[in-house]
Amino acid sequence: MAREAGRRSPAAAARSRAGFAFVSPAMLVMLLLVAYPLAYGMYISLFRTNLLNRWDFVGLTFFVQSLSDPGFLRSLFITALYAILVVSGHLLVGVTLAVVLASAIRLQVLFRAILILPWLFPEVVVALIFRWIFDPIFGLLNHVLETIGLISTQVAWLDDPTWAFVAVVGAAVWKGYPLVMLLALAGLQSIPRDRYEAAALDGAGRFAQFRYVSLPGLAPILGVAVILEFVWWFKHFTIVWLMTKGGPVDATNVVSIDIYRTAFQSFDFGRASAMAVIVLFICIAFAIAYRWLVPDEQA
Amino acid sequence: MSKPSSAIGGAHPLFYPLLLVACAIVMVPVLWMLSTSLKNETELFRDPLLLWPEKPTLAAFRSVFQDYPFGAYIRNSLVVVICATAISLAFSTLAGYGLSRFRFGGRGAFLAFLLLSQMFPSVMLIIPYFKILKSAGLLDSRLGLIVTYVSFTIPFCTWMMYGYFRSIPTELDEAAAIDGCGAVRTFFTVILPLALPGMVATSVYAFITGWNEYLFALILTNSEEQKTLPVGIGQLIGQYRIEWNELMAASIYSTIPLMIFFLFLQRYLISSLTAGAVKN
Numbered sequence: 278m279a280r281e282a283g284r285r286s287p288a289a290a291a292r293s294r295a296g297f298a299f300v301s302p303a304m305l306v307m308l309l310l311v312a313y314p315l316a317y318g319m320y321i322s323l324f325r326t327n328l329l330n331r332w333d334f335v336g337l338t339f340f341v342q343s344l345s346d347p348g349f350l351r352s353l354f355i356t357a358l359y360a361i362l363v364v365s366g367h368l369l370v371g372v373t374l375a376v377v378l379a380s381a382i383r384l385q386v387l388f389r390a391i392l393i394l395p396w397l398f399p400e401v402v403v404a405l406i407f408r409w410i411f412d413p414i415f416g417l418l419n420h421v422l423e424t425i426g427l428i429s430t431q432v433a434w435l436d437d438p439t440w441a442f443v444a445v446v447g448a449a450v451w452k453g454y455p456l457v458m459l460l461a462l463a464g465l466q467s468i469p470r471d472r473y474e475a476a477a478l479d480g481a482g483r484f485a486q487f488r489y490v491s492l493p494g495l496a497p498i499l500g501v502a503v504i505l506e507f508v509w510w511f512k513h514f515t516i517v518w519l520m521t522k523g524g525p526v527d528a529t530n531v532v533s534i535d536i537y538r539t540a541f542q543s544f545d546f547g548r549a550s551a552m553a554v555i556v557l558f559i560c561i562a563f564a565i566a567y568r569w570l571v572p573d574e575q576a
Numbered sequence: 577m578s579k580p581s582s583a584i585g586g587a588h589p590l591f592y593p594l595l596l597v598a599c600a601i602v603m604v605p606v607l608w609m610l611s612t613s614l615k616n617e618t619e620l621f622r623d624p625l626l627l628w629p630e631k632p633t634l635a636a637f638r639s640v641f642q643d644y645p646f647g648a649y650i651r652n653s654l655v656v657v658i659c660a661t662a663i664s665l666a667f668s669t670l671a672g673y674g675l676s677r678f679r680f681g682g683r684g685a686f687l688a689f690l691l692l693s694q695m696f697p698s699v700m701l702i703i704p705y706f707k708i709l710k711s712a713g714l715l716d717s718r719l720g721l722i723v724t725y726v727s728f729t730i731p732f733c734t735w736m737m738y739g740y741f742r743s744i745p746t747e748l749d750e751a752a753a754i755d756g757c758g759a760v761r762t763f764f765t766v767i768l769p770l771a772l773p774g775m776v777a778t779s780v781y782a783f784i785t786g787w788n789e790y791l792f793a794l795i796l797t798n799s800e801e802q803k804t805l806p807v808g809i810g811q812l813i814g815q816y817r818i819e820w821n822e823l824m825a826a827s828i829y830s831t832i833p834l835m836i837f838f839l840f841l842q843r844y845l846i847s848s849l850t851a852g853a854v855k856n
Contacts, residue, residue: 292678304671306730312689374598399834401788546707
């Protein structure tokens with residue numbers, strides 16, 4: 278700071294000091310509450326430890342073991358598939374509904390209010406509602422399917438590996454699409470109208486207008502949303518944990534649940550920390566993609 | 577056709593059926609939750625299923641307070657989330673202003689770290705926090721939860737306030753400076769009043785995030801007196817016989833604050849959420 282100040286005018290140096298003063302409380306809190314625990318977590322990953330009296334240094338052993346453990350690799354694969362399906366679902370549903378809501382639709386305010394609702398439910402509540410709907414004996418889904426004659430016996434949806442996975446994806450899509458819908462709606466409304474008029478003059482139909490005007494206009498917003506969403510759902514825990522506990526037979530064992538179990542049920546804290554660091558690196562790969570997509574934020 | 581000038585294209589005839597299906601998919605689970613919460617125990621497990629209770633009752637809404645320490649869960653959630661939100665808001669407002677108005681050493685690194693902090697898996701921080709709070713004797717305490725909640729609300733609050741301050745023209749700062757205001761006085765008397773809508777939106781986001789948070793509270797508390805609402809509701813499902821009417825009543829209680837916030841503040845919330853994304 279002092280070296281820099283020497284090169285600048287006194288006024289600029291004063292402004293630099295003022296800026297630092299405004300930011301320093303938050304910076305201090307983040308160093309203490311975010312950076313320090315993060316570094317400490319990396320430190321723990323180098324030890325075989327119960328966090329109490331046993332701290333055996335093992336170096337990178339847990340990283341090597343985790344990356345060659347078929348169970349962990351499988352849970353990474355399940356998590357990636359989960360995140361990809363959930364985010365694709367959000368995009369498909371969110372953008373479609375945004376296009377519909379942005380058109381000259383009647384009762385637009387009412388439809389929008391209803392379609393935003395899932396966003397307002399806590400994740401715990403969403404998980405419980407869907408578990409209740411999928412209940413084999415008293416669940417609404419089996420009742421409806423039996424009434425219309427699609428099934429003849431009660432199906433235990435959450436006890437079947439494939440259906441359980443479909444169910445946790447479905448619940449997450451239901452919960453999360455409104456955010457993408459709102460972003461896409463705002464994006465559509467910010468696209469200048471004359472572009473549509475120009476496209477119409479060139480003979481572009483409705484679909485062509487969407488393809489060549491709306492979609493390019495939405496691309497920057499959706500690009501950012503996809504990456505942030507992917508990271509959020511990649512580390513998601515609550516809905517899956519409360520609906521299936523990662524089962525049946527690990528079919529929905531996303532990596533957050535795997536780490537939670539390793540740490541707080543097997544008390545293998547070092548290994549769990551190593552797994553978490555691996556997940557962090559995967560997420561950082563997306564952080565880099567994020568910065569690459571929004572370079573002007575860093576200017 | 578309320579706003580024909582802003583509409584993009586006419587309403588295709590297929591749009592209405594599509595909207596109705598989408599609304600049904602949204603409303604069926606919501607109405608099923610409501611219907612379940614209004615049932616008594618015999619109606620709950622009636623075969624064939626009762627779609628709407630014959631004798632709707634608010635019994636489940638009362639009994640959650642008698643059968644479980646539900647009052648304590650609500651109190652804990654409110655105390656933890658309000659304290660964490662207030663702390664985050666204060667720090668992030670100052671930081672957001674500093675970031676938007678001044679160049680200083682470490683600014684770029686700080687912005688990068690803010691973004692990066694969105695990438696941390698929460699399970700990554702929870703193991704060290706478990707150890708740190710245990711050593712500090714703060715495990716199973718509201719203070720411990722407040723500290724961790726600040727840790728994950730402060731980065732995105734700072735990011736939101738930074739975005740909001742950037743939307744306030746710097747000419748105002750300059751005019752204040754010409755009038756002889758220092759940086760601190762400019763901030764408190766000129767800019768802060770203008771930033772109020774942004775502060776409201778930011779604190780509502782922090783509140784919602786904390787109110788919904790499950791994993792940290794699950795691991796860092798274990799006595800009934802310290803548990804938060806999501807953890808209290810979540811554990812009802814582990815019981816031998818699940819009282820779904822009480823569970824759904826509890827779920828409705830925990831959703832109400834978010835509905836109220838949204839109802840009154842939706843204009844602020846949506847515009848602040850999308851401002852950063854659209855303007856850039």
